[in-house]
Amino acid sequence: MSCTGKRHILEIDELSVSFYQYENDHSSRQVELPVISRLSVSVHEGEIVAVVGSSGSGKSLLAHAILGMLPYNARVSGQMYFDGELLTAEKMKELRGNKIAFVPQSTTYLDPLMKVGEQVSQGRKNAARRQRQRSLFARYGLEKDVDNKYPFECSGGMTRRVLLTSALMDEPELIIADEPTPGMDLALAKKSMEDFRIFADEGHGVLLITHDIELALEVADRVAVFYAGTTIEEAPVADFASEETLRHPYTKALWRAMPQNGFVPLPGVQPYVKDMPQGCPFGPRCSMYSEKCQGDIPMQRVGCATVRCVQYKGEPLAVEAHHIHGETAPAPHHTKT
Amino acid sequence: MKHNLLFAGKNFIRMILLLAAVSVATFALVSASPIDPLQANVGQAALGSMSEAQKEKLRSYWGVDEPPVQRYLNWAKDALRGDFGTSLLYRQPVTSVIAVKLSNSLFLLVIAWIISGLLGFLLGVIAGVFRGRPADRLVKGYCLVIASTPAFWLALLLLLIFSVWLKVLPIGLSVPIGMEASGVTFLDRVRHAILPALTLSITGISNVALHTREKMIDIMESDYVLFAQARGEKAGSIVRRHALRNVLLPALTLQFASISEIIGGSVLVEQVFSYPGLGQAAVAAGTGSDVPLLMGITLITAAIVFLGNFIANLLYGVVDPRIRKGGRRT
Structure with a gap:
């Protein structure tokens, strides 16, 4: 199914994570805060996949969700597959530290x-x-x-x-690295990236979570762009060579904002989880915004990439189709273990 | 080494200053108390039968009419030479009275200190690890009930149950009544110490357990425990390898800081059980206007509490690598 035809090490299909929190200090009413919504990303063997998003956008929670280490007040829905097998809470416990290794963000x-x-x-x-x-x-x-x-x-x-x-x-088979390089000098950062490369080339996978798009473009094979709690585009690094080969308006804006590509900033900020717009989260900042953008926008496969935008007509992701488990897998609903 | 000496020296000076301040405060309080030392020590009847000249002689013998500052300086001068005076109540040197009372109390205090420390730590760890589960609720419930129970009331309750109703333990004192001192066995002493020690332990546990629980919860939510989980460590191994190691340091401070609470509690508890220890002697000295004895007791207890905290500080330096190595570097 995938463009490369390689084995999937990790597949995340429509992962949503929300937190239950007290509304405010005086209230006993709990509200649900969606921090990750319908995120899809996959890592194949031999690949480094970078999830790129701005700071504080909930990227780290993605790592915690894959490892089954979210706090007790978190709620998870969607499916995750490791090596073709559904990742249940038990499975995560079994795999972490063993088949799945984690490089945390902070010291x-x-x-x-x-x-x-x-x-x-x-x-x-x-x-x-x-x-x-x-x-x-x-x-x-x-x-x-x-x-x-x-x-x-x-x-x-x-x-x-x-x-x-x-x-x-x-x-391990898969390394999930959450901002692994800040604090390292350039040579060391390069060295550790080379090591990720070697590790991936041995037939393993790396999921690199970072805010540093230049680093991501340098080492990753594919880049998933994370915006307001979800991935809006997942594309091979080669597509980032020019604006035209990219798909989503936000990715294009990101490309234009890079120093070598004109350094054009995009006005506005990412919406906060509490006041997320209807439909496309990028809508309010998008120049091509139309009424169609207000509905439900699925992730679609276009060529070798996936994109979440109404301008594109592709085939659905259908993650489940390429798994041995034909039956609809139950949504893993787990609490802190 | 130099660093250690400096640390010990500084603390020694601090202790001297503390003891001086405590002695002044105690003296000031006793001087301000309305108890007439003559009446308290000679007795109402005896005082009534004395002639004015006799009273005057006694007054000048005890120095009652001297100004308080002068009296304090007299006491301090002798105390510096190691002479803490004679107890008016016991007619013995203060130091030997304290030695006897302290050895009685120490038995109680040490038992209560160890039991409350160990059990409190254990319960705190369990509650912290199983936060929100039944075990935690049980421990927390126990601690909150005990923390809001006065120690003397608990002492009375235990007396009522074990000595009055069940009649399995003695009702008071530290040795059996009417027995020669040579006939008292170690077991007799233990039997008499059980209830007071139990009271002190029960009340001591709650404080230690609640603090340990709080620390344990912080640790179980820390990044390094999360990372240990991510590396596949099982819950038991996380508690053993990471949590216990990290909770031990605050527990150590807590344990030594609890000395003051146990000594404070012993004053009330010894009173209820008529246990002839330091706490009871302190009450007797206070109400009987036995100034030398009261001064001696407050100084010795202040010194014990201070030494407890000092030992905790020293142990920190030995146990915590951040202090041990960090201190060496700077």
Whole structure:
């Protein structure tokens, strides 16, 4: 089904995440805040897929949703498939840290009271794991004395590398990296991206969540553009060569906003979840906005890309069709585990 | 090393200042109290039968008519030399009275301190890990009920149940009544200490448990626990490897800070059980205008509480790598 004909490692079909929150400090009424709505993205073997969106747009929650680690007041709907199998809450528990590795965003993700070497190898006694941790550290220029350092003794860049090595420890199938490079110098950022490349080329997948579109275009094979809680276009990197090969008006605007392409800013801001417009979330800022945009707009496959815009007539995504599970899978509804 | 010495030196000076301030405050309070030291110590009847000249002699012997500042300075001068005076109530040197009372109390205090610390920590950890589940609600309910119960009332309740109704434990004192001191066994002492220690433990637990629970919840919601989950660590391993390690430090501070509460509680509880410890002696000294003894007791308890906090600070430096290594660097 996919353009490349490669095996799907991860497929996310119409994922929605919302939070239940008290309306305000004095109210006991809970309101539902949709933070991710009907997001679809897929990662094939050998691919780095970048999910690009502006800061604070809920990208990190995507990573948490795939790993089944959303807070208890979150509600999830939609399907996710890993290696063709439906990702249920149990399945996520089984896969995380094993087949799916996570490189978190912030340096607070390390236990402040445990030496980093021990944290990465997850135990002092296992000599083989110790060995592997040491060789991974060495690969990223972390000297032997770093093993015995506590997180507070490591610089930001060192901590990033520690987090990266922790993901590579268990030889996963898929790495989900949430903003893995800030704080690294250019050479190191390149190095870690090269490592993602090598990792992907070995037949694995990488889902790179970032706000840095230039970084994404440099290393990714495909880029999914995240806008107001959903993906509005997923296209091969080659399509970003010119404005014409791109599809969605927002992606085109994003392209024009890049320094080498004219540096033209797009007026307005992304809508906040509480006052999301009807239909297309980009509608209010779109020059081609019409009445058709107010309805329900499905993600459609156009050529090798997918896009969520009424201007295009493509075939439906039909994620379920290429899975062994023919039956309609139940929406995984899980709470914090 | 230099850093450590500096730290210890600073704290020593702090303790001296604290003790000086406590002694002044205690003295000022006793001086302001309406109790007539003569009447309190000689007795109403004896005082009535004394001639004015005798009273005057006694007055000047005790220095009652000297101005309070002068009296305080007299006391302080001797105290600095290690002489804390003679207790008016017990007719013995203050230091030896305190030694006896403290050894009685210490038995209670240490038991209560250990039990409330360990149980409080355990319950707090359980409640924090199973937040919102029945175990948590049970612990929280217990803690809130106990926290709002006065210690002396609880003591009376336990007395009523175990000593009056069930008659399984003694009703008071630290040794059996009418028994020679040489005949008192260790078991007798333990039997007499059970109820007061139990009261102090029960009340102590709630504070420790609630604080530990709060810390535990923070930790279980932290990024590093989330990351441990993302790396496939199971709940048990997360608690063992990450949560306990991180909750131990605040628990340590809490444990040493709770010394003051246990000592404070013992004053009331010893009173209810007529347990001849430091707390009861403090009450007797206060109401009997036994100034030297009261000064001695307040100073010793202040010193114990201060030392508890000081030890916690020292242990922090040993246990917490951030302080241990960070302090070394700067």
